Amino acid sequence: MTSSQLELASPPTDAISSLSYSPQTPTLLLASSWDKNVYLYSTHQQPGGCPKKAVEHKAPVLGVCFGKDDAEAFSVGLDGGVMRRVRVDLESGYLYELSRHSAGAKSIVYHPETSTVISASWDSTLHIHDPRSFNSPTTIPLPHKPFTLSLSSTKLVVGMASRALHIYALPSITSLHSQSGQTVNLEPWQRRESSLKFMTRTVACMPNDDGYATSSIEGRVAVEWFDPSPASQARKYAFKCHRQPSAENSNVDVVYPVNALAFHPVHGTFASGGGDGLVALWDAVAKRRIRQYQRYPQSIAALAFSCDGKYLAVASCPGFEDGKEDLVAEGETKLFIRELADGEGKGKGAK
Template identity: 30%
Template sequence: MAGLFGAAATASTAPNQTLGDLSKDIALSNPRGQRFRPRLLPAQGNTDFLAVSSWDKKVRIYEIASNGQSEGRHVYEHGGPVFNVDFSKDGTKIVSGGADNQVKVCDLGSTQTAQVGAHDQPVRCVRFFESGGGPMVVSGSWDKTVKYWDLRQQQPAAQIQCQERVYTMDVKDNLLVLGTADRYINVIDLKNPTKFYKTLQSPLKWQTKVVSCFTDSAGFAIGSIEGRCAIQYVEDKDSGSNFSFKCHRDPAQNNVVSVHAVNDISFHPVYGTFSTAGSDGTFHFWDKDAKHRLKGYPNVGGSIVSTTFSKTGNIFAYAVSYDWSKGYQHNTTQSPIKVMLHPVDADECKPRPAVKKR
């Protein structure tokens, strides 16, 4: 078996223990659209809510029952494909951004939608964060800027210029991490939001696809098009703290290894373990502290473009659709388009003690 995190396989990573089961996964009802990006809302009673942005210019909100059954609750539109969506901390609002250069917020109570911001080029990423006890929005764009929006005013509360187009972004507590073209990674302390706390080149040699913050906001993971993931701490620790590893690669055939993009990384909200999902149509759960894989799952039949956990970590949602990694000519009507809900057992994501070497 191939080494995990670049190390030799151990008894704890034997195939019979790490092969995951997809048989209980449930498809979202009537997802429609193209190239989804789901976000799960914190649980309310026995239900969760899932927001899904799509290239068909719509954001759809679904109610997810405890048995995994789903029902559509609301839809709103942008003027172009919607690239990203996020929930406010209290779960009452959704923010979205897309190719129409707009940032929109939908109030779930009233179902009213308003434009709260704009960029000169498409808005690639949006996130809510808390400031002064209230919600604010941060947006990153291909116009190379990051802007902060107070929902009570039309003009940005502040903005910061990046080196290149913003491709990916994540927020946890006061940590904001940005990944741009040319492999720049910018770290911002939201207590001082108009300055970069740190700037570095990605330790991965190829284009950055995703950044995702640790649950304790001590650092972040980076995924790239080359089938690699990097673990990076904000503050310098011992030399072994930051590392990278290979993933989403097919076994060698005639000495040729097929390498697939890491499209998304999601951290489990309780255990702090994380998932990677890729163009190869597989997802995996990993333990960064023990440096081993917890579970790997069979191919789901198409590229996985986006993932998210529910607040309690009992649901893992993954979106399957074409990710353009092979060009427009491979985007056919036969490409699967679906959002799946995977029920998470504790053993799948719970950290396991590393096997001690004798």
Template identity: 30%
Template structure:
């Protein structure tokens, strides 16, 4: 059976660049408060979800699109980030309680790995030297810290110019998006040294950074409804560019543009194309090498706070959850978060020319 109707052809007459949401499936038993991050395991179709309701939940996604809650565990404050180990046996999380936790999927054991002086915004597993099972955390205390999961002392601390807002890792590339538009790049072959520091090419606050699958660069999104493509090495600077997205011009208006935050950027694991999603409630698929939008989707009816592709790239998950972009006036306490699954057709995320894929 195809993944919730994925094999069905699109309706005739629809625009080739306009995507269809009609077969998207909602996951049952979603978090009770805002969703901060979602991540698929690379070992199975398990989706981890961190939330402001202080819980980390894991759902098993069946090929039919049906979902089942597998387990959850709790923090003492809002959970701001979660990530899987490469083999899918462990799940790390961190948040406003300043604590880094590790959950063993096989034994259900929870351990506190470490702690920061301020809330921890993001956590990632990294490969550093010969160490097996290293974590890196980025905090509002203006540091990143490396942790050996077998002990509760940080292996190393790197001091940064500002608070950590976003962080991503791919192979030996670690990219950290900071307050005041700072971006720090670290080569994990020398994990305690900042390889390069730059100012974001975007003019406003950084919301998200996401590394290319081949680790040659990264994408960065901001509150101004723009995304930038940045390569690490100076020899590739001619390939850098930025573009507008998640903006709209209301009908019957002149010289008015509504600008929305870019909250999430996810790269397809096979094709190297990527998605952007924002507070306008839309998501889009892009080919960075062709500088081309592959598909755009209508509003899902609420802010999209987090996105993720599964290990094969056949499923795109997105969280509909308020991001406070309109302050407390925009919050609707009676509207609960949703977790949605979108089956990827080949023409949605595949680049126009595979030969151009970096």
């Protein structure tokens, strides 16, 4: 089978902020947008995909993830300068507010084994909430403003300003359900400084729970392992990517931010998406690029693999690296679904 790609016919009307595939159904995709909506797509129900639901919020939505099933999602965003974290019932469209931070937020994740929702706010806190209850969340103060979250089966990685990273053991996080409404100064399992020299853009955990990858605003990606032993830490590395020769001087590279990272759930390779409009697949173990796809129309804002690894969702829209600070014009935001060919996501040494 050769790879193929389709473009969804009804993308959001403003920039896409995040993508999330259902953990149960590989053709159900959530997209959050600056147009104040969370969109649910059935990507292969009809040619061009089928937009099943658009749930309107009061302000731009910056992050979204599925909950316990295909009918539940959680989102974060901006609401008059106040972050809202809401339960989105994807069947009725009803919004139920779980908690409020005192500033905006971009990142939210859900841990299905413990029914734990974790949101990170620019007020420098994490909120830990059990959506099955109506209790207030537990608050964890952070030393810096958080930009990104990612979960593995046992770890939570928080990427913050000042190149700081906190890694939390999930049992310590989920145990805080019993301390709802309180502020808890939880010590992370590990405190790290990013291997990258500039601001962290995003983080993604490996599906095998071994480590994570981070990206920065200056066209670099770092790959690290959780194991603190000297042997494991000696394996970490960083590399340059998403850099293009300057039109004025071919000897000078234009450096683009790496906006998105996503690990393949089966093969453990990962995709990166940059402000140059390119998506590349990488083998984290072999330290090699597997392939690079054709340039997309605009900057890559978000990436997500389906639960079976068969599909890669790619959000393309104008980015600040193009000097575009106004609202995205109609038709500039595009959402593509790439169907991977057999073996397309495998690493160089995989069988």
